[in-house]
Amino acid sequence: MEKVCQNWPGEAFDDTLVNPNSWKEFEENAKAAAAEIYRLPDMKAAKAKVEELLQELEVNKTVAVGGDEYPALAKLFSDLKAEGKEIYTDKFEIAEEVPTADLGISTAEFCIGETGSLCVDNYSYEARVTSMMPITNLVFVNANYTTKDVDTAFQVISKVFDKGYMGFVTGPSRTADIERVLSLGVHGPNRLIIFAMESGLERGSN
Amino acid sequence: MAVEHRNLHNEIKEKLQDDIMQDALSRFADQYPGARLKSYENVESIDALRDRLRDMKLYTADHIEKVADDFEAQIKARGGQVYRAKDGDDLKQCLLKICQENHVQRIVKSKSMATEEIHLNKFLEAQEVDGQKLHVRETDLGEWMLAVAGQKPSHMVMPAIHLNRQQCAKFFSKELHEEIPSDIPFMIQTARRILREEFMTADMGITGANFGIAENGAIGLVTNEGNARLVTTLPRVHVVIMGYEKLIPKIEDAAKIVRLLPRNGTCQRMTSYMTMVDGPTVVMQKENGKWVESKRKQYVILLDNGRLKAAHDPKMKQAFQCVRCASCLNVCPIWTLVGGHVYGHIYSGGIGAILTGLLGNMEAFGQFSDLCIGCRKCVSICPGKVPIPDLIDELRARYVKQYGMAFPEKIAFRKILTNRGIFHKLLRIGSMAQAPVKSGKFIRHLPLFFAGMTKGRSLPAISDNPVRDRISRLAKNNPSNPVMTAAFFAGCNIDFVFPDTGESVIKVLQDLNIAVVFPEAQSCCGKPALGMGDRESGKAVAKQNIEAFEKAGADVIISTCPTCAETLEKTYAELFQDDAEWRTRAELFGAKVREFTSFVAEQYEKAGRLKPTPGGEKITYHDSCHMRRGLGVWEQPRKLLQAAKGLEFVEMKNCDKCCGMAGAFGMKYSDISLPLLNEKLTNIKNTGATTVAVACPACMMQIGGGLDQQMPNVKIKHVADILAERL
Numbered sequence: 001m002e003k004v005c006q007n008w009p010g011e012a013f014d015d016t017l018v019n020p021n022s023w024k025e026f027e028e029n030a031k032a033a034a035a036e037i038y039r040l041p042d043m044k045a046a047k048a049k050v051e052e053l054l055q056e057l058e059v060n061k062t063v064a065v066g067g068d069e070y071p072a073l074a075k076l077f078s079d080l081k082a083e084g085k086e087i088y089t090d091k092f093e094i095a096e097e098v099p100t101a102d103l104g105i106s107t108a109e110f111c112i113g114e115t116g117s118l119c120v121d122n123y124s125y126e127a128r129v130t131s132m133m134p135i136t137n138l139v140f141v142n143a144n145y146t147t148k149d150v151d152t153a154f155q156v157i158s159k160v161f162d163k164g165y166m167g168f169v170t171g172p173s174r175t176a177d178i179e180r181v182l183s184l185g186v187h188g189p190n191r192l193i194i195f196a197m198e199s200g201l202e203r204g205s206n
Numbered sequence: 207m208a209v210e211h212r213n214l215h216n217e218i219k220e221k222l223q224d225d226i227m228q229d230a231l232s233r234f235a236d237q238y239p240g241a242r243l244k245s246y247e248n249v250e251s252i253d254a255l256r257d258r259l260r261d262m263k264l265y266t267a268d269h270i271e272k273v274a275d276d277f278e279a280q281i282k283a284r285g286g287q288v289y290r291a292k293d294g295d296d297l298k299q300c301l302l303k304i305c306q307e308n309h310v311q312r313i314v315k316s317k318s319m320a321t322e323e324i325h326l327n328k329f330l331e332a333q334e335v336d337g338q339k340l341h342v343r344e345t346d347l348g349e350w351m352l353a354v355a356g357q358k359p360s361h362m363v364m365p366a367i368h369l370n371r372q373q374c375a376k377f378f379s380k381e382l383h384e385e386i387p388s389d390i391p392f393m394i395q396t397a398r399r400i401l402r403e404e405f406m407t408a409d410m411g412i413t414g415a416n417f418g419i420a421e422n423g424a425i426g427l428v429t430n431e432g433n434a435r436l437v438t439t440l441p442r443v444h445v446v447i448m449g450y451e452k453l454i455p456k457i458e459d460a461a462k463i464v465r466l467l468p469r470n471g472t473c474q475r476m477t478s479y480m481t482m483v484d485g486p487t488v489v490m491q492k493e494n495g496k497w498v499e500s501k502r503k504q505y506v507i508l509l510d511n512g513r514l515k516a517a518h519d520p521k522m523k524q525a526f527q528c529v530r531c532a533s534c535l536n537v538c539p540i541w542t543l544v545g546g547h548v549y550g551h552i553y554s555g556g557i558g559a560i561l562t563g564l565l566g567n568m569e570a571f572g573q574f575s576d577l578c579i580g581c582r583k584c585v586s587i588c589p590g591k592v593p594i595p596d597l598i599d600e601l602r603a604r605y606v607k608q609y610g611m612a613f614p615e616k617i618a619f620r621k622i623l624t625n626r627g628i629f630h631k632l633l634r635i636g637s638m639a640q641a642p643v644k645s646g647k648f649i650r651h652l653p654l655f656f657a658g659m660t661k662g663r664s665l666p667a668i669s670d671n672p673v674r675d676r677i678s679r680l681a682k683n684n685p686s687n688p689v690m691t692a693a694f695f696a697g698c699n700i701d702f703v704f705p706d707t708g709e710s711v712i713k714v715l716q717d718l719n720i721a722v723v724f725p726e727a728q729s730c731c732g733k734p735a736l737g738m739g740d741r742e743s744g745k746a747v748a749k750q751n752i753e754a755f756e757k758a759g760a761d762v763i764i765s766t767c768p769t770c771a772e773t774l775e776k777t778y779a780e781l782f783q784d785d786a787e788w789r790t791r792a793e794l795f796g797a798k799v800r801e802f803t804s805f806v807a808e809q810y811e812k813a814g815r816l817k818p819t820p821g822g823e824k825i826t827y828h829d830s831c832h833m834r835r836g837l838g839v840w841e842q843p844r845k846l847l848q849a850a851k852g853l854e855f856v857e858m859k860n861c862d863k864c865c866g867m868a869g870a871f872g873m874k875y876s877d878i879s880l881p882l883l884n885e886k887l888t889n890i891k892n893t894g895a896t897t898v899a900v901a902c903p904a905c906m907m908q909i910g911g912g913l914d915q916q917m918p919n920v921k922i923k924h925v926a927d928i929l930a931e932r933l
């Protein structure tokens with residue numbers, strides 16, 4: 001999958017900038033921005049939670065990216081498929097199915113404590129439509145990758161951002177254009193669910 | 207550029223009677239300041255962030271050509287195309303060509319102020335490409351509703367704040383030709399459905415940019431709805447239309463903007479989406495039933511329209527510090543009363559007047575710049591520290607230079623204000639007649655004359671016994687062995703309207719063992735003329751005052767009016783920037799000027815007289831705008847009141863919100879001034895105080911006039927009077 005950086009931890013992170021220290025602030029701020037967060041120990045727990053969500057949200061069709069980068073996600077997607085779930089991971093299939101999909105599964109590079117934001121690398125077309133078009137977006141991120149604030153986030157970004165498409169996602173799509181009443185899901189997802197993985201979300205060797 | 211002929215007074219009246227808008231704006235004005243501060247709670251120093259943003263933007267303005275060249279080169283290196291448009295027409299032609307080359311039929315847009323500034327949609331919708339009319343849709347919910355309604359946005363960030371849900375539902379119904387209930391979630395879902403269709407069938411997406419990074423050619427989009435992400439993802443052509451002021455040098459500089467913009471703009475620590483697009487990206491399209499990938503075409507158009515000239519202007523380049531967060535509107539006492547439409551242009555409020563002027567429409571600037579009363583509230587929160595009222599003053603001065611002044615003002619300033627003899631004689635005649643209206647139509651531009659000001663408040667009486675006539679008697683009480691000499695600059699209001707307060711000032715100073723002199727050649731500080739942009743008259747009175755006080759040779763110059771103090775201390779030196787001799791004299795003069803309450807608090811502190819004393823009668827304090835934000839004085843008068851015997855000090859709500867006087871504004875726009883006054887009176891009443899203290903004679907006149915007619919049992923006193931009573 002096309003990315004701004006194929007290996008964020010290797011090329012952009014160092015322990016002083018990206019570490020587990022700002023988790024609490026991230027969690028607080030992300031929740032304040034209406035994101036739903038599950039901190040999960042491993043992929044086994046993640047799979048159980050995904051299955052729960054598919055049921056709860058009555059998901060018929062899922063589009064998913066990130067399998068080529070994270071073997072554990074590739075396995076999760078293929079397991080779900082094997083169980084008979086309708087899930088698309090090929091980019092052309094995603095393009096075809098995304099307008100009618102009700103769940104998009106995508107990934108983020110790191111979390112920002114100060115704002116509760118996820119830093120997302122969405123260079124690829126499929127990553128963008130997957131995270132924006134379905135009404136629910138589930139994002140996998142490594143819980144150990146947090147930056148303190150927006151300044152440190154940009155220090156990380158500036159190391160690798162040469163071209164492409166990336167940014168921050170902070171809670172679901174929202175508007176207050178009618179009577180300043182907060183309303184979710186006006187153009188993008190109305191639910192942003194974050195799976196913060198304590199382990200299991202290691203990168204493959206591509 | 208032509209200006210439509212408008213009746214501003216009628217438009218203001220109409221807005222003040224629009225209950226829906228009034229309700230929305232007053233609730234918003236109430237909630238905004240607290241919500242903003244809450245979003246900053248986890249930031250160490252807001253001010254440090256603001257300084258950093260200002261410095262970065264100023265640096266960029268100073269190097270604008272280089273930064274723009276780098277930005278262009280970076281985009282081109284990545285396969286994008288860059289055009290530079292000198293004005294709106296240039297941009298429109300360029301964009302039309304892009305549409306033709308790419309056979310564009312359908313366009314989706316996300317919010318872009320630059321395109322609103324040049325009325326792009328109207329132009330596009332009238333064009334044909336390949337024999338078909340162009341189809342253009344705004345996708346930001348508020349903008350989309352307004353486009354359907356044929357209305358203009360009234361706020362840069364919340365374009366539809368003036369509407370309620372019923373009105374919105376009407377516009378939905380109109381667009382969809384079906385009855386849409388005024389249920390907000392239903393309307394949101396409906397918008398999602400129909401706009402989704404627009405995104406998926408569009409050939410071209412047009413966005414603005416919140417920043418453009420020279421280091422790597424990326425543009426940044428800060429949104430909540432996420433429409434900009436779809437506009438930059440689904441169509442096969444992406445056009446960015448941005449002003450030069452959005453450029454920033456480095457990737458890391460983006461942090462300097464996005465730590466402030468969402469917090470100030472929408473009271474969020476971050477908006478839902480902060481998206482950076484750098485160069486053409488992949489787009490997928492279905493061809494003959496099969497999905498194929500290709501590179502999206504990317505065009506970036508940099509709009510000049512007066513911006514480059516501003517960047518090279520030593521004063522106006524400060525407009526580059528603006529990141530269009532609109533928070534200056536949210537706190538503006540005038541904007542929150544009349545809303546954005548009255549300003550009549552895309553950019554509203556004080557910053558709107560400036561931008562409109564800089565973008566070449568000086569006539570429009572002239573028309574609505576006086577809706578800024580210089581209260582400096584906006585300056586205290588602007589993330590880029592844009593000195594809005596100062597830039598307005600500067601543009602006013604240029605306007606006067608270019609177009610001249612209206613005849614009545616010209617006579618008032620050039621012939622009367624600058625001639626102390628005539629001016630003071632007129633004031634004395636005024637005191638006898640007490641009928642300023644009869645004195646001719648030019649007279650209202652002078653201090654003290656307030657035609658049409660009687661509704662809801664009393665006219666101040668002009669004293670027949672001004673301070674200057676009392677001074678020989680008062681000087682007899684000067685200490686024989688003084689610690690210093692103070693020259694008293696009374697200003698017109700103290701001298702001729704509140705001479706008793708002038709007497710209090712002298713008593714308080716004498717009690718501190720200070721000898722007081724009153725240079726009789728002193729005149730008006732010149733602010734009425736300066737405020738209207740007449741620097742020539744301003745300079746003339748400045749020279750008279752400087753000379754008069756040089757002769758007096760005192761240790762300090764005491765002013766009891768914060769507006770006078772600010773003018774004497776800061777503005778005089780600025781006026782003589784190109785005149786070395788007078789600049790030095792003005793600086794020496796300004797260095798001696800001290801505002802009364804802060805000076806006395808300092809002396810009381812030294813003498814151990816500033817300790818709080820047990821309470822008694824309730825007293826509250828109104829902060830004058832110029833005192834609090836112009837001079838930064840607000841603690842000292844409170845300390846003086848808390849130390850004054852027999853008083854219990856209580857704060858009122860919005861203690862530092864403008865009382866609505868603001869020089870000539872109070873009578874020129876009495877429709878706006880009175881609601882501000884009434885709000886102030888309500889806040890005073892709610893404290894239960896029997897006295898309201900002020901440290902500014904103009905506020906004393908305004909609030910005093912209101913109390914007199916509406917709450918006669920509450921007294922108004924200058925801090926000097928309260929201190930003098932306790933000697």
Ligand code: SF4
Binds near residue numbers: 530594
């Ligand atoms: S002048 Fe300041 S407060 Fe007003 S829009 Fe610009 S940045 Fe925001």
Ligand code: SF4
Binds near residue numbers: 541577585
């Ligand atoms: S100085 Fe006051 S009146 Fe003028 S724009 Fe700023 S807030 Fe509004």
